[in-house]
Amino acid sequence: MVLPNEPEFQQAYKELINALEDSTLFTEEPKYKKVIPVVSIPERIIQFRVAWENDKGEIEVNNGFRVQFNSALGPYKGGLRFHPSVNLSILKFLGFEQIFKNALTGLSMGGGKGGCDFNPKGRSDAEIRRFCVAFMRQLARYIGQDTDVPAGDIGVGGREIGFLFGAYKQMQNNWSGVLTGKGLNWGGSLIRPEATGYGVVYYVEKMIEKATGGKESFKGKKVAISGSGNVAQYAALKVIELGGTVVSLSDSKGSIISTEGITAEQVYEIADAKIKFKSLEEIVGNTASAAFTKNKVEYKAGARPWTLVEQIDIALPSATQNEVSGEEAKALVKAGCKFIAEGSNMGSTAEAIDVFEENRANQVWYAPGKAANCGGVAVSGLEMAQNSQRVSWTAEEVDNKLKNIMYTCFENCYETAQKYSKEKSDLPSLLKGANIAGFIKVADAMFDQGDVF
Numbered sequence: 213m214v215l216p217n218e219p220e221f222q223q224a225y226k227e228l229i230n231a232l233e234d235s236t237l238f239t240e241e242p243k244y245k246k247v248i249p250v251v252s253i254p255e256r257i258i259q260f261r262v263a264w265e266n267d268k269g270e271i272e273v274n275n276g277f278r279v280q281f282n283s284a285l286g287p288y289k290g291g292l293r294f295h296p297s298v299n300l301s302i303l304k305f306l307g308f309e310q311i312f313k314n315a316l317t318g319l320s321m322g323g324g325k326g327g328c329d330f331n332p333k334g335r336s337d338a339e340i341r342r343f344c345v346a347f348m349r350q351l352a353r354y355i356g357q358d359t360d361v362p363a364g365d366i367g368v369g370g371r372e373i374g375f376l377f378g379a380y381k382q383m384q385n386n387w388s389g390v391l392t393g394k395g396l397n398w399g400g401s402l403i404r405p406e407a408t409g410y411g412v413v414y415y416v417e418k419m420i421e422k423a424t425g426g427k428e429s430f431k432g433k434k435v436a437i438s439g440s441g442n443v444a445q446y447a448a449l450k451v452i453e454l455g456g457t458v459v460s461l462s463d464s465k466g467s468i469i470s471t472e473g474i475t476a477e478q479v480y481e482i483a484d485a486k487i488k489f490k491s492l493e494e495i496v497g498n499t500a501s502a503a504f505t506k507n508k509v510e511y512k513a514g515a516r517p518w519t520l521v522e523q524i525d526i527a528l529p530s531a532t533q534n535e536v537s538g539e540e541a542k543a544l545v546k547a548g549c550k551f552i553a554e555g556s557n558m559g560s561t562a563e564a565i566d567v568f569e570e571n572r573a574n575q576v577w578y579a580p581g582k583a584a585n586c587g588g589v590a591v592s593g594l595e596m597a598q599n600s601q602r603v604s605w606t607a608e609e610v611d612n613k614l615k616n617i618m619y620t621c622f623e624n625c626y627e628t629a630q631k632y633s634k635e636k637s638d639l640p641s642l643l644k645g646a647n648i649a650g651f652i653k654v655a656d657a658m659f660d661q662g663d664v665f
């Protein structure tokens with residue numbers, strides 16, 4: 213199949229195809245081959261102009277998109293990303309990943325993704341509000357609680373979802389669960405903010421348990437985390453709660469390192485400052501901060517964490533796509549890293565994945581984002597269920613459901629990998645397991661619905 217010249221989308225496509233082809237799936241059930249050319253083209257792409265007024269009263273214009281990739285399993289579902297790098301290649305890769313990720317949650321959600329090349333950094337609240345209203349003015353007619361339910365992603369958090377929801381409600385005269393990640397006092401689900409980060413850690417709990425026959429856990433493990441946004445923050449807090457040591461966090465400008473362990477207090481401070489677009493360098497350099505004067509962390513400009521720490525047991529890339537290179541993967545393996553699970557989407561380059569997969573024989577175990585980070589969208593699915601029933605579940609209820617979803621997702625990836633791998637191993641490829649399990653679920657629905665025959 214000839215794909216358009218979209219590098220990120222091609223990378224995500226190849227990851228899936230390689231996983232499927234390097235298994236026994238197509239020899240056992242050749243009909244699945246027919247699904248590939250159909251599933252790899254979005255059902256619909258909406259592209260629109262977003263013209264909005266900045267604080268100086270000037271007009272600014274951005275490119276808005278929504279990729280409605282696949283609706284076999286439910287309404288299109290996936291986040292909105294506001295970042296200057298956003299383009300169709302990135303949104304198609306994210307939408308494509310989302311189809312199979314959502315399938316792995318076991319809930320009824322199709323796959324989609326959207327966003328804009330708008331840079332929220334340094335914008336005032338009023339600018340962000342005006343931008344969100346202008347964005348929704350274009351998007352509102354294409355979404356709906358049974359059609360397409362966007363949520364957050366990089367650059368889109370609770371504040372943006374609030375503004376987008378308010379705009380939708382006014383334009384459509386309709387209060388419905390059309391977005392997830394809503395405020396907790398007006399339709400949001402408890403644990404949604406925590407879900408992606410917590411979910412990654414729950415998934416890794418099972419990896420450790422399986423690999424060590426239940427002998428080990430997060431306790432005493434050194435965990436390198438990249439990123440310092442929503443996913444990284446809650447992954448760090450859960451690791452700390454489970455007795456692990458968080459040795460790093462990062463942002464686009466540099467990393468903070470602490471071999472003693474970044475504290476929960478420090479994570480809370482980072483979370484507060486990040487909403488105001490402060491960089492890690494500014495946060496840790498703030499001499500008035502009790503958290504950072506009591507426990508010192510080291511700031512390293514211009515570097516990702518992977519090569520900066522001598523001993524690492526677990527790596528959780530939780531910043532953005534392609535944030536682990538082949539060389540960095542080698543450094544992680546050298547540092548003793550045994551578990552890698554992506555909080556970000558496509559966090560590892562193809563070269564990095566090769567390094568991890570080649571080292572499976574040395575007990576290095578890699579989990580791709582579409583499995584490890586499905587907790588976020590899973591709780592979005594639970595938010596949709598609560599909205600439809602007009603009820604709210606307790607934090608404990610949602611957290612237990614999230615745990616169950618992550619544990620089941622792990623088992624599904626593990627068993628599918630055992631079933632379809634050419635080689636037999638106690639540590640089968642979760643890369644293959646995740647891709648094959650997600651793909652089969654979507655493909656079967658497409659056959660049933662006559663999308664493929």
Ligand code: GLU
Pocket residue numbers: 289290291292361362363364365366392557585586588589590592
């Ligand atoms: N953006 C998140 C993801 O990559 C969440 C999507 C959602 O909740 O719909 O899965």
